Amino acid sequence: MINQITYWILVIGFQVLVLNHLDISSYIYPQVFVTLLLTLPLHLKKTYQLLIGFGLGLVMDLFIYSPGIHMSACLWFVVIRIMILNRQDLKEHANNKLEYSLKTAGFSPFFYTTLVLIIFYHFYILWLEGIGNINIEYMTIMGLSSSLLSLTIIGVFQALKLNKYS
């Protein structure tokens, strides 16, 4: 439990203190903290997942002062995750109270889920931030480049976890 809390604090700290201040390009704004929602335990009730998503979004909104934007995006993230995971055969893992990860789900399902959710999350954030005056070209480049970097970092996280448990 303590390990889990520490992991959460580290990921949120990495997002807030490092990634939010990353100055590689104006087109790159990765949202890696969503890996916490992505890897939530499989046995967790939907209601709790929603509340956790809402809480995590609230924390992120407090740090970057974007009231409601990350909260809304996290809620959609959780709902879409539930819909995707319902199509995957994960009952045994849920009974064993395992979290959703590269190790438990396998590469292809995990990659597919992560890809869909990460791309959705970045585009949803960009859409909400620019609502009413959206530059499609800018949004596409920024959404894809940020998603790509986020996917890479999440992949590194998963690889580190895989090494730790193997």
Place this chain on the structure above:
Amino acid sequence: MQRLFAFIEHNFHIILFVILQTICGFLIFSLNPYQQATFSKASLGVTSSINKLSSDVYSYWDLKSQNIWLQNQISQQFKESFPQSLNYLNDTFLINDTSMHHIFDAIPAHVVFNTAHKSNNVFIINKGLNHGVRKNMGVISSQGIAGIVLSSNQKFSAVMSLLNTNMKVTPHINGQEYFTEMIWDNTKLNRLTINGINKLEQINIDDEVSTGNSSLLFPKGIPIGHISKINIMPKSQYFEIELKTATNFRNLEYVFVIINKEYSDLNDLISND
């Protein structure tokens, strides 16, 4: 009831999601200045078009009462308008004060029957003896002169239209009154003919023709029409002038009956002379 609770329990995560998203929506559009402005702009567009539609419908249904209200307003303004009143300076005699005295009054009326195609046209208004309308009172529309009351019963009055061969009104053109006749010759709708104005007079097309001081039925300055055509007859020393009436008699609907409160006194004075 149990079914309801079971339904809520089974779909609680959906209800929770909707509630939480509503909170998010509220936060996004109330605390983020840019999103707030966008939302305000979008909602303004939607609400303004709905309000316009509602206003159009309401205005349409309210037209009748608006017309009555406008008629009353015009009637009131007519009473209070300075040029339509005689001004008495009473300080010469008894009272050391200046006061306004209204000589003309106006009663709004609605035309219930109208003809414009006959040689002697009349129209009927919904005001009669009960409302103070009597024979020989002037009738005007919001555009200009309409006619003179021929007869009245308790509720209605028959009015001789300006488009009537028996109608006699003295024209006042360019500040000068011409004691000649304006004739409805039953050839064109809303057109009268003025004969007897000397060719030496300065008369031009589009000059306004209005009532003058010589009428006891109408206040001075009520439009009769505009000069639309001037025929110069080679063997005559007079113009033949065609006048387009200010009032459109084809769609005459709302009029005002003019009451000269001093009519009998003035008429007696004139008759004695």
